[in-house]
Structure formats: C-alpha cells, structure tokens
Amino acid sequence: MSDNLTLPTQQGSTDTPSAEPLLKVEGLTKHFPIYGGFPIKRKVGAVQAVDGVDLTVGVGESVGLVGESGCGKSTTGRLITRLLEPTAGKITYSGQDITHASRRQLAPVRSEIQMIFQDPYSSLNPRQTVGTIIKSPMEVNGINPAGGREARVRELLELVGLNPEHYNRFPHEFSGGQRQRIGVARALALEPKLIVADEPVSALDVSIQAQVVNMLQKVQRELGIAFLFIAHDLAIVRHFSQRVAVMYLGKIVEVGDRESIYNGPRHPYTHALLSAVPEVEIAEEGPARERIRLSGDVPSPIHPPSGCRFRTRCWKAQDKCATEEPPLVQISGNRPGHLTACHFPEDPTTEPRDEDVILDPALRALEESATKE
Numbered sequence: 001m002s003d004n005l006t007l008p009t010q011q012g013s014t015d016t017p018s019a020e021p022l023l024k025v026e027g028l029t030k031h032f033p034i035y036g037g038f039p040i041k042r043k044v045g046a047v048q049a050v051d052g053v054d055l056t057v058g059v060g061e062s063v064g065l066v067g068e069s070g071c072g073k074s075t076t077g078r079l080i081t082r083l084l085e086p087t088a089g090k091i092t093y094s095g096q097d098i099t100h101a102s103r104r105q106l107a108p109v110r111s112e113i114q115m116i117f118q119d120p121y122s123s124l125n126p127r128q129t130v131g132t133i134i135k136s137p138m139e140v141n142g143i144n145p146a147g148g149r150e151a152r153v154r155e156l157l158e159l160v161g162l163n164p165e166h167y168n169r170f171p172h173e174f175s176g177g178q179r180q181r182i183g184v185a186r187a188l189a190l191e192p193k194l195i196v197a198d199e200p201v202s203a204l205d206v207s208i209q210a211q212v213v214n215m216l217q218k219v220q221r222e223l224g225i226a227f228l229f230i231a232h233d234l235a236i237v238r239h240f241s242q243r244v245a246v247m248y249l250g251k252i253v254e255v256g257d258r259e260s261i262y263n264g265p266r267h268p269y270t271h272a273l274l275s276a277v278p279e280v281e282i283a284e285e286g287p288a289r290e291r292i293r294l295s296g297d298v299p300s301p302i303h304p305p306s307g308c309r310f311r312t313r314c315w316k317a318q319d320k321c322a323t324e325e326p327p328l329v330q331i332s333g334n335r336p337g338h339l340t341a342c343h344f345p346e347d348p349t350t351e352p353r354d355e356d357v358i359l360d361p362a363l364r365a366l367e368e369s370a371t372k373e
Contacts, residue, residue: 020058020059021056021057021058021059022057022058022059022061022093022094022193022194022226023055023056023057023080023091023092023093023194023226023228024055024056024090024091024092024093025053025054025055025056025076025080025089025090025091025092026054026089026090026092027052027053027054027088027089027090028050028052028053028054028055028076028079028080028086028088028089028090028091029048029050029051029052029053029086029087029088029089030049030050030072030075030079030084030086030087031046031047031048031049031051031087032046032047032049033045033046034046034047034302045302046302047301047302048250048301048302048304049072049075049250049301050072050075050076050079050250051072051250051251051304052089052250052251053072053076053089053247053250053251053252054252054328055076055245055252055255057194057226057227057228058226059193059224059226060220060224060225060226061226061227061242061243062217062220062226062227062229062240062241062242062243063226063227063228063229063241063242063243063244063245064229064230064231064237064238064240064241064243064244064245064258065077065228065229065230065231065244065245065247066231066232066234066237066244066245066246066247066273067232067246067247067248067273068232068248068273068298069232070298070301071247071248071249071250071298072247072249072250072301073198073199073230073232073247074118074198074199074230076230076247077115077196077198077228077230078115078198079091080113080196080228081113081114081115081196082098082101082106082113083115085100086099086100093109093112093113093194094109094112094193096109110141111137111141111143111190111191111192112190112192112193112194113192113193113194113195113196114187114188114190114192114194114195114196115187115195115196115197115198116180116183116184116187116195116196116197116198116200117183117198117200118198118199118200118202118203119203120176120177120179120180120182120183120203120204121176121179121203123179123183124171124179124182124183125171126170126171126172127170128170128171129167129168129169129170130153130157130166130167130168130169130170130171130174130182131150131153131167131168133171133182133186134153134156134157134182134185134186134189135149135150135153135189137186137189137190138152138189138190141190143189143190150167152189153167153185153189154167156185156188156189157182157185159185159188159219160181160182160184160185160188160215160219161181161211161215162178162181162182162185175208176203176204176205176208177204177205177208177211177212180200180201180203180204180212181212181215183200184200184212184215184216184219188219188223188225191223192225193225193226194225194226194227194228195225195226195227195228196227196228196230197216197227197228197229197230198230199230199231199232200212200216200229200231201213201231201233201236202231202232202233209233209236213236213239213240216240217239217240227240227241229241234262234273234274234277235277237258238258238262241258242257242258243255243256243257243258243337244256244257244258244261244262246261246267246269246270246273248269248298248309248310249298249299249301249304249309249310250301250304250309251309251341252328252341253267253269253270253310253328253340253341253342254266254267254269254270254328254338254339254340254341254342255328255337255338255339256334256335256337256338256339257335257337257338260334260335260337260338260348261338262274262350263348263349263350264334264335264338264348264349265346265348265350266331266333266334266338266340266342266345266346266348267310267340267341267342267345267346268310268314268315268316268342268345268346269310269313269314271290271292271346271350272292272294272357274289274350275289275290275291275292275350276292288351288352289350289351289352290349290350290351290352290353290356290357291352291353291356291357291358292315292356292357292358293356293357293358293359293360294313294359294360295313295359295360295361296312296313296360298313299312305322306322306323307320307321307322307323307324307325307326308321308322308324308325308326308341308342308343313359315357315359316344316346318343318344320343321343321344324343325341326341326342326343327341328340328341329341331345333348334348
C-alpha cells in the first residue's frame with residue numbers, strides 16, 4: 001500500500017454488528033458440478049467452492065472478507081448479489097428471503113444491492129460512453145432523479161473524483177484507477193444500501209490503490225452504504241472494514257471486529273495470514289511479529305480434507321481435527337462477536353514465538369544451511 005493511505009475514522013461506526021443486520025447469510029453453499037464420461041455425460045463430482053458460510057452485514061457497516069486466492073471469496077460475493085444461484089443455504093436481505101427469488105421477485109431488491117467488479121478493464125462496455133454506462137441502470141429501473149439523469153450522472157462523476165465533463169468520453173480514454181471510479185459511480189447510480197466490492201483495487205497500481213480506497217470510504221461514510229469488501233490485501237481490509245471474516249477453502253474459519261482479528265487472532269490460519277503480511281523492519285519501532293511458513297498449496301475443493309479443512313497445513317492438527325469439523329463459535333478468551341472454528345485455538349497474540357513455525361521442508365533446509373555458513 002502507498003504511504004498516502006490515510007483513511008478517516010468512520011463517524012458513528014462501531015466494531016460490533018447492528019442488532020438487525022441488513023444482510024444475513026446462513027449455510028450458504030455453492031457446488032459446481034463436474035461432468036464426465038463418453039458418449040453420455042454424467043455428474044462425476046463437484047467443486048465445493050462455497051460450503052456452509054454464515055455471515056452478517058449490518059446497516060451502514062463495512063465487513064471485510066479475506067483469504068487466499070481460490071478460497072471462494074468472489075463466489076460468495078456473486079451468490080449474495082444473486083449473480084449465481086445458491087446450491088443450498090439462505091440469503092436474507094432486509095428481512096426478505098432472496099435465496100431462490102425469481103427475476104420478478106428480485107426486481108425491487110436489485111437496485112439496493114450493487115457490485116463493484118475486480119477488473120476495471122472488462123467490466124465496462126467499450127462501445128458506450130461514460131454517461132451511458134452510468135445512466136443505463138437508472139433507465140432500466142425507471143428512476144428519474146430531480147434535475148434529470150444526465151445531471152445526476154455528472155454529480156456522481158464528481159462524487160467519485162472525476163471531471164463531470166468526462167460524460168461523453170469512452171472507457172479506453174481512462175486509466176485503470178479512473179475506470180474503477182466509473183464502476184463505483186455506476187454502482188451508486190441506484191442509491192444502493194449494500195455494495196459488494198470484489199477486490200476493487202487488486203488490478204490497480206499500488207500508487208492508485210490508496211486513492212480508490214480513500215474514495216470508497218468517503219462514499220461509505222457520506223452515504224451510509226453497507227459494504228462487503230472482498231480482498232486479499234490485509235492492510236487495506238484493516239483500514240476499510242469494521243469487522244473481518246477470514247475464509248479458507250469455502251468456509252469461514254474466524255470472524256470478529258478488526259482489532260480482535262488483527263491483534264488477537266485465534267485460528268492458526270489467521271495467524272499464518274497475518275504473519276505473511278510484508279513489513280519494513282525499523283529499529284525500535286513496535287514489537288516483532290510471529291513468523292509462520294505453511295507447506296504446500298490449498299487442497300482441491302473437489303476433494304476437501306475431512307473434519308477441519310485446514311488440518312493438512314496446520315501445526316496443531318490432531319486426530320480429532322480429521323474426524324470432527326470444528327463449529328464457528330465463541331471460545332473462551334474471545335471478545336463478544338469474535339467467533340473461531342478451531343478445536344485447538346492459538347493464543348490471542350501476534351508476538352514472536354520462541355521458535356518460528358516453518359512447515360515447508362525445503363525452506364527449513366535452506367535456512368538451516370544458510371545458518372551453518
């Protein structure tokens with residue numbers, strides 16, 4: 001992240017979810033079938049992209065969803081916005097069950113749940129002007145703002161930090177950061193109550209990321225929009241989100257307010273994620289952090305491990321982890337609302353250990369040989 005990342009404190013925000021959540025997800029599941037066989041294709045398996053996710057987002061709240069690539073974050077976002085049909089589970093928005101709602105039933109809700117896509121280069125129609133791109137959602141939903149749609153589009157362009165005179169320009173005339181701002185303006189055109197931001201800055205240059213994140217937080221603060229902020233950059237999520245959910249191989253393994261997650265994580269995977277964040281070592285500036293290096297890659301979602309899905313890469317795994325799936329519950333020592341899915345949780349600290357956790361044999365051998373030399 002750039003040193004220019006200065007995110008103001010959200011006014012009136014708290015680190016706990018609201019009593020009546022705007023969005024409630026229970027047991028959300030999405031399995032993509034795998035077909036094989038010749039000449040008759042039949043189902044031979046399924047990719048368990050999302051498998052039993054529980055999540056809430058309060059009114060005006062920002063919730064971060066983090067995890068490694070391929071853990072199911074983006075699929076979860078597309079399920080919540082109903083761009084994908086859930087295999088199982090329940091999605092409740094503003095008290096209304098929209099899990100399997102038809103297109104007609106979803107029509108009143110569509111304008112209230114919007115999405116910012118990851119790639120600013122492919123999410124905009126290259127044949128349409130900026131004005132048309134932002135104005136189209138209002139036309140589809142029959143929205144006629146005071147002063148006209150064109151005036152509203154120019155207001156939105158100014159809100160996201162673009163020149164209102166860009167109304168008649170085409171997407172190819174803008175940089176990546178500017179295109180993402182156009183995508184944000186399009187999402188705001190319908191005055192949504194919830195925005196699912198699917199890694200909105202990961203495709204941008206580091207020097208631009210801070211500007212876009214600052215702009216998003218300004219919009220969230222001024223308009224009171226709830227955000228589900230999907231990202232793999234833990235530094236950005238810490239600044240933007242009030243609560244954080246950690247995802248691994250299709251499941252939420254830990255969720256809590258940002259201070260609890262970043263300063264007192266309990267799940268071994270959360271510890272490993274935080275220890276992997278790059279940092280500049282400055283003498284006499286803050287305590288050192290623990291060091292954890294996992295071995296291998298994330299297991300295949302086609303055949304996930306039994307019991308706890310993280311056990312194949314966990315230094316605390318025991319026989320119980322292979323036979324019993326740990327529930328996502330409040331454990332002793334956690335702050336209220338801080339839930340962890342682990343049979344043998346870690347101590348709530350990120351301070352350095354007596355001995356680093358290095359599960360990668362090649363890395364350990366390399367470091368041992370370097371020490372001997």
